Amino acid sequence: MELISENRAFGGRHLRYTHDAKSTNCSMTFAIYLPPFASAEKPVPVLYWLSGLTCNDQNFMQKAGAMKLAAELGMAIVAPDTSPRGEGVPDNENGAYDFGLGAGFYVDATQTPWKAHYQMYSYVTEELPSDVEQHFPVTKERAISGHSMGGHGALVAGLRNPNRYVSVSAFSPVSNPSDCPWGQKALSQYLGDEQSAWDEYDAAKIIASKNHAIPLLVEQGNSDEFLSEQLKPLALVQAAQQSDTQLTLNMHEGYDHSYFFIASFIEDHLEFHAGHLGLI
Amino acid sequence: MELISENRAFGGRHLRYTHDAKSTNCSMTFAIYLPPFASAEKPVPVLYWLSGLTCNDQNFMQKAGAMKLAAELGMAIVAPDTSPRGEGVPDNENGAYDFGLGAGFYVDATQTPWKAHYQMYSYVTEELPSDVEQHFPVTKERAISGHSMGGHGALVAGLRNPNRYVSVSAFSPVSNPSDCPWGQKALSQYLGDEQSAWDEYDAAKIIASKNHAIPLLVEQGNSDEFLSEQLKPLALVQAAQQSDTQLTLNMHEGYDHSYFFIASFIEDHLEFHAGHLGLI
Numbered sequence: 001m002e003l004i005s006e007n008r009a010f011g012g013r014h015l016r017y018t019h020d021a022k023s024t025n026c027s028m029t030f031a032i033y034l035p036p037f038a039s040a041e042k043p044v045p046v047l048y049w050l051s052g053l054t055c056n057d058q059n060f061m062q063k064a065g066a067m068k069l070a071a072e073l074g075m076a077i078v079a080p081d082t083s084p085r086g087e088g089v090p091d092n093e094n095g096a097y098d099f100g101l102g103a104g105f106y107v108d109a110t111q112t113p114w115k116a117h118y119q120m121y122s123y124v125t126e127e128l129p130s131d132v133e134q135h136f137p138v139t140k141e142r143a144i145s146g147h148s149m150g151g152h153g154a155l156v157a158g159l160r161n162p163n164r165y166v167s168v169s170a171f172s173p174v175s176n177p178s179d180c181p182w183g184q185k186a187l188s189q190y191l192g193d194e195q196s197a198w199d200e201y202d203a204a205k206i207i208a209s210k211n212h213a214i215p216l217l218v219e220q221g222n223s224d225e226f227l228s229e230q231l232k233p234l235a236l237v238q239a240a241q242q243s244d245t246q247l248t249l250n251m252h253e254g255y256d257h258s259y260f261f262i263a264s265f266i267e268d269h270l271e272f273h274a275g276h277l278g279l280i
Numbered sequence: 281m282e283l284i285s286e287n288r289a290f291g292g293r294h295l296r297y298t299h300d301a302k303s304t305n306c307s308m309t310f311a312i313y314l315p316p317f318a319s320a321e322k323p324v325p326v327l328y329w330l331s332g333l334t335c336n337d338q339n340f341m342q343k344a345g346a347m348k349l350a351a352e353l354g355m356a357i358v359a360p361d362t363s364p365r366g367e368g369v370p371d372n373e374n375g376a377y378d379f380g381l382g383a384g385f386y387v388d389a390t391q392t393p394w395k396a397h398y399q400m401y402s403y404v405t406e407e408l409p410s411d412v413e414q415h416f417p418v419t420k421e422r423a424i425s426g427h428s429m430g431g432h433g434a435l436v437a438g439l440r441n442p443n444r445y446v447s448v449s450a451f452s453p454v455s456n457p458s459d460c461p462w463g464q465k466a467l468s469q470y471l472g473d474e475q476s477a478w479d480e481y482d483a484a485k486i487i488a489s490k491n492h493a494i495p496l497l498v499e500q501g502n503s504d505e506f507l508s509e510q511l512k513p514l515a516l517v518q519a520a521q522q523s524d525t526q527l528t529l530n531m532h533e534g535y536d537h538s539y540f541f542i543a544s545f546i547e548d549h550l551e552f553h554a555g556h557l558g559l560i
Contacts (some may be wrong), residue, residue: 008532009540010501062539065345224286252288259342260289 004029010071011036014061019131024084025124030128031057032136033067033077043137045277046076047270048165050124050146050153052172053182054102056081060147063259064262066266073274076138080124082149084117098182099189105177106153107201109190118190123203123207124166125157129239143273145169147262148226152177152219155203155236162214167276169217171262172224176204176235204232207247208239214249216240217272219265221255281415284309290351291316294341299411303402304364310408311337312416313347313357314531323417325557326356327550328445329406330426330433332452333462334382336361340427346546348384351552356418358556362405362430364397370501378462386433387481389470401481405437405444423553425449427542428506431498432457435483435516437498442494447556449497449549451542452504456515458486463510484512487527488519496527497518497552502536 006015012035021028038044045069047058057079060066071162083089083104090113092100109118133140133256144165146154151173158168177183178198187198199205207213220233227233235245240247254263284296292315300518301308318324327350329340337359340346350357363369363384370393372380413420424445426434431453438448456464458478467478479485486492500513507513513529520527535541554560 007536008501008534008544009536014540062343065348067540067541068345079327175464201516222290254288256287258287260287260294260347263345263347264288264290 001131005095009033011068012038012067012071014067016053016057020225021123021127023119023127024117026084026086026117027250028081028123029057030078030080031061032132033061033070034098034136035074036078037074038076040137043139044074044076045141045143045279046078046129046132046138047273048124048129048142048144048146049077050106050150051079051082052146052148052150053082054097056102061260064266065263066270069270073270073279075175075270075274075277075279076136078128078132080128083120089117090114095191099186103149103186105149105186105190105201106156107190109186110197111192114190120159123270124153125161128249129164139212141166141277143167143277145171145269146173147171147172148257149182152203154200156201157207158214159203159206159212160200162212165214167215167273169272171219171231171265172221172226172231172257173203173218174230176232178202178205180230180232204235204239207236207245208242211243212245215272215276216245217269218247218249219252219269220249220250221257221261223254224257226257281411288515289313289411290347292318292347292351294347296337299406301403303335303399303407306364306366306369306397307426308361308364308403309337310358310360311341312412313341313350313353314416314511315356317354317423318356318417318462320417322473323419324354324356325421325423326358326412326418327553328409328422328424329359330386330424331359331362332426332428332430333362334377336382339539344546345543349547349550353550353559355550355554355557355559356416358412360408363400369397370394372393377465383429383466384428385466385470385481386436387467387470391470391472394470394473397531404433405441408443421557423447423557424541425451425549425553426453427451428537429454429462432483436481436486438494439483439486439492440480441508442492445494445555447480449499449552451499451545452501452506452511452537453483453498453513454511456482456512458482458485459515460510482509484519487516487525488522491523492525495552495556496525497526497549498529499532499533499549500529501532501537501541504537505533
């Protein structure tokens, strides 16, 4: 694990690292915010944040305004990259922003050529937490959140692994990827045309399949330019009704898809997770 | 004045505009954050923020984490660009980041070819406030702050215009530009080799020249990579002692030159200005 940079922030430390990841078969970059006083004697729980299309490990750390409250709560935040990168990692051929580099969709790809590196589900749910817990003063208590494609990733990771996360939340998630252009484009190429393989990466379908007990919080702006075509959060609500799963969806008048929306409500999500992590 | 984009944030609005500026003789872009409930009936005071080298109107808005408290305090924030831009605006010839585009140093240039557009001092102290006060629900109560080159700009603007600003603050300012490489490079080209012309753009010299009554607050990290060669905040302290001017310089262990430093202490500065603007 190699340190790229370090910044003091709100009394804690913002650190960027690269490490060789087995799951994605390449070097991966991630960022971690460690609150003040985190130490081997006083390890802290971790909120994992999964970013959206085109992002990397830095968007959330620079723009969300999350560090102040994380410092006060004593919560670490880990932000991975949104895809494998580097020499030999295939990308889409036409420069599209919604598939390939920066657009791993947090799935374990099964199709050539993607499967050799695009194993982001295993990376974010297993390998990264394992490495983080080995190298930093953190506990094994985890929560997960994310935005847009990363909101999809967080919901899927949390719903499928209630033993690994105490709570899951999302901002403007791609809620039903089997039923939107971004999801159909990505899932068909990463997982193949057999749509049954998509079900385990579709939050609405996972929620509908059975009752889920993990605490779920979703934030959505009603002026989000992707709301009706790509995000479809009402699919989550319908699925939750179907399986009697408890889910809170907060709709916000006038808010869009940007980090200004995330920043406006990130502290509500930190407090939600802090409650389930036993910090408040 | 033309609206480029609008985002709801913390119940208020983040707006970007272009307008034709007479002082810089080109179209200028700026951003304004209007807190909730700002209206013609209830206009709000304005904090002007001047950014550093390579920045534009967006760095502060996206990374400083200032909007939450500005919304609570009822304070607008205006962030101009850091230089004139566009067709016909000259740039340095070797792609250097510290002179030309993105590096206007908030001076009114007197030298060819710079003087035709690089009139950033007049733009930020006169034309921009005048246009802002004409178009938005704001009062004529102003405070000013900035970072690095923009910290220099804020100090100079505030010290020279105590009738226009109620308070001035800076993060990691270029405190004594006559005595550092960034300043010498920029001032010699914008203002010519006659160093007496530089004095009115050198915060340390302005402070030393006479007693100043405007409230002054400066924040500085002691792990700032530019501290000893470019920033030299102790020159401000020495100048303040010389003229019996009251100045607070807070040095912070381990903090660097980044926006993580600004974010960590921006709320202290908003409260400082809010006190002088009569908001608290």
